[in-house]
Amino acid sequence: MGYLVTLLTIISIYTILTASMDLVLGYAGMFSFVHAALYGVGAYAAALVVLKLGLGLGAAFLAALAVTVLVSLVTAVITVRLEGDYFILGTFCVANVISSVMDNWTDVTNGANGLYGIPPAQLFGWTIAPGVPFLAVTALSAAAVLWLKHRLVSAPFGICLQAVREDEAVASVLGNDVRRVRIVIFAIGGAITAVAGTLLAFYLRFLDPTTFTFAFTIFVWAALFVGGSVSTLGTVVGPAILVLFPEALRFVGLSGTHVANVQQALYGLLLVVLMMYRPQGFFGRHAMR
Amino acid sequence: MAVGFAIIYNTTRVFHLAHGAVLTCAAYCFYVTVAVSGLSLLVAVPITVAVAAALGCFIEFCVYAPLRRRGAGPAALMIASLGLLVLFQNLFAIVFSTDIRTVRSGGLSIFQFGALTVTSLHIVIAIVTVCVFAVLQLFLTATKQGRAIRALSDNPQLAPVVGIEVERTYLLVTAIGSGLAAVAAILLTWDLGVQPEMGFLIVFYSAVAVVVGGAGYLPGALLGAVAFGLVQQLSIWQLDSRWQNGAVFAVVLIFLALRPQGLFGSRLNVRRA
Numbered sequence: 001m002g003y004l005v006t007l008l009t010i011i012s013i014y015t016i017l018t019a020s021m022d023l024v025l026g027y028a029g030m031f032s033f034v035h036a037a038l039y040g041v042g043a044y045a046a047a048l049v050v051l052k053l054g055l056g057l058g059a060a061f062l063a064a065l066a067v068t069v070l071v072s073l074v075t076a077v078i079t080v081r082l083e084g085d086y087f088i089l090g091t092f093c094v095a096n097v098i099s100s101v102m103d104n105w106t107d108v109t110n111g112a113n114g115l116y117g118i119p120p121a122q123l124f125g126w127t128i129a130p131g132v133p134f135l136a137v138t139a140l141s142a143a144a145v146l147w148l149k150h151r152l153v154s155a156p157f158g159i160c161l162q163a164v165r166e167d168e169a170v171a172s173v174l175g176n177d178v179r180r181v182r183i184v185i186f187a188i189g190g191a192i193t194a195v196a197g198t199l200l201a202f203y204l205r206f207l208d209p210t211t212f213t214f215a216f217t218i219f220v221w222a223a224l225f226v227g228g229s230v231s232t233l234g235t236v237v238g239p240a241i242l243v244l245f246p247e248a249l250r251f252v253g254l255s256g257t258h259v260a261n262v263q264q265a266l267y268g269l270l271l272v273v274l275m276m277y278r279p280q281g282f283f284g285r286h287a288m289r
Numbered sequence: 290m291a292v293g294f295a296i297i298y299n300t301t302r303v304f305h306l307a308h309g310a311v312l313t314c315a316a317y318c319f320y321v322t323v324a325v326s327g328l329s330l331l332v333a334v335p336i337t338v339a340v341a342a343a344l345g346c347f348i349e350f351c352v353y354a355p356l357r358r359r360g361a362g363p364a365a366l367m368i369a370s371l372g373l374l375v376l377f378q379n380l381f382a383i384v385f386s387t388d389i390r391t392v393r394s395g396g397l398s399i400f401q402f403g404a405l406t407v408t409s410l411h412i413v414i415a416i417v418t419v420c421v422f423a424v425l426q427l428f429l430t431a432t433k434q435g436r437a438i439r440a441l442s443d444n445p446q447l448a449p450v451v452g453i454e455v456e457r458t459y460l461l462v463t464a465i466g467s468g469l470a471a472v473a474a475i476l477l478t479w480d481l482g483v484q485p486e487m488g489f490l491i492v493f494y495s496a497v498a499v500v501v502g503g504a505g506y507l508p509g510a511l512l513g514a515v516a517f518g519l520v521q522q523l524s525i526w527q528l529d530s531r532w533q534n535g536a537v538f539a540v541v542l543i544f545l546a547l548r549p550q551g552l553f554g555s556r557l558n559v560r561r562a
Contacts, residue, residue, distance in 0.1 A: 031364070082545060088367075089496055090545050096538035214489075218371065225368060265379035271372025275365045276356060 005135050007243060009203060012138040013196050014239035016145045018223045020192035025221070026229030027153060028185045029165030033091040033217055034075055037098035038190050040212025042068045042197020044102065047115045047207055056122035057202065064194040064201075071098070072190025076183040095214065102209040114208040121202040128202075138199050145192055146232055152188070161185055162230075222267050225274060242267065308492050310377035311348070311467045315341035315474035316483040317381055338471040345467025348373060349460055378489060414476050421472055425465070438462055497541055 045067040046060035079090035227238020322333035
């Protein structure tokens with residue numbers, strides 16, 4: 001039971017991240033390489049507020065939100081002029097800079113040792129116990145994020161996003177400020193990673209800077225592509241598949257030091273095969289081109 | 290390495306992340322032929338280059354070409370490429386473990402040029418790079434296939450009209466680019482040893498070099514790589530070495546924001562990229 005709760009909590013957190021990636025990459029067509037780093041910024045901000053100021057979940061979340069939105073706005077303003085592959089490289093550079101700060105700004109982030117000793121989440125004076133209660137909070141947050149995302153993309157702004165993705169020139173002729181649309185959606189994506197980051201900080205109660213490197217951005221991409229972009233179902237199914245699939249391998253009896261490598265190799269293979277035979281993912285409505 | 294990435298990128302417009310896989314494969318191949326089988330360098334180097342070229346062609350033929358036929362665009366190709374990189378990296382980790390394997394034992398002879406200290410190996414690297422680059426430039430400007438490659442890279446729609454076989458030229462480009470990756474892999478293995486993750490960072494370094502130098506202009510990739518290396522070293526001189534990575538990427542980021550066409554590229558290439 002505890003095992004199941006763990007898996008569901010992780011899937012919920014990853015669903016929030018995948019939803020953020022779907023908005024930025026799926027709807028707006030921006031290949032962000034910085035998502036894992038933003039998620040890390042959120043997690044660190046939340047953890048620091050709790051550790052240094054002794055505040056609860058609400059304050060931690062607000063702090064994480066403020067910091068990630070600020071960082072993603074700065075990132076977007078710098079990189080938004082770049083197109084396609086250049087945007088990937090630009091965000092890759094930002095991710096590197098953020099990782100470097102996490103690793104080296106020892107006074108604040110405790111460097112490579114990470115942050116530990118984060119107390120259980122407190123909300124309005126109540127302590128949310130680990131296990132089922134925390135899962136409930138996480139799942140509710142994920143549901144809220146998915147609902148907000150659905151509202152956002154059903155609004156004219158969602159159509160505007162897809163127009164920008166499909167044809168920038170046409171979109172701007174129709175009166176959309178392409179740059180502004182991109183910056184806004186990137187900031188919204190950043191804000192959503194803050195939700196996931198805060199939850200992660202309280203879930204693990206320990207943060208390790210190596211969690212937030214490229215490998216994790218690639219994981220989120222994979223989750224999105226497997227589930228399928230531009231869909232709500234896809235953003236839940238993708239992370240679920242990527243989390244449960246390796247667990248299934250564990251039951252098959254594959255063990256030893258190679259498990260992580262076998263998992264990752266299979267993710268890689270899965271991506272190649274998907275791109276060849278089903279570029280829209282399992283539930284996606286937009287094929288990658 | 291950067292030049293190898295550049296030639297493939299300019300021509301096929303694939304953000305060829307799997308190039309890192311080719312590099313790692315070549316490095317391990319070199320390791321196996323030299324350190325495990327004990328073959329001489331004269332045998333090992335050609336084998337390594339051939340294996341890398343074959344792997345590059347295999348990827349082009351079995352993954353990219355079918356994808357293009359299905360009408361996939363750059364995004365799908367890049368994701369597939371990423372998948373390949375992750376796949377190969379982990380296969381190597383399974384087979385060879387994640388430890389660094391070295392080929393060379395003992396130190397290198399060291400030369401002093403005034404204030405500059407270099408090892409014999411670094412001189413060899415510089416000479417090989419310049420030679421390989423000169424030969425490549427000659428090939429691209431003086432031979433029929435070389436001109437076909439440049440034509441295809443300039444205008445993929447028009448190239449087939451004048452009788453250039455697109456798929457075959459792509460294959461040729463991949464073979465050359467992968468061969469170059471093999472040369473880079475050999476030098477790197479000789480210098481630092483080989484580990485499964487090496488491809489990932491290096492492919493990004495080369496992508497950065499290409500962009501800094503200016504896409505679409507091959508000598509730019511070489512100069513971009515030199516500039517990148519210089520910034521990397523200078524940052525150590527001024528800052529604590531642990532900030533090196535962050536500082537370098539911050540510089541690249543500022544550079545991208547201010548001059549996205551690179552040092553020598555034209556505006557045109559940015560719009561098209």
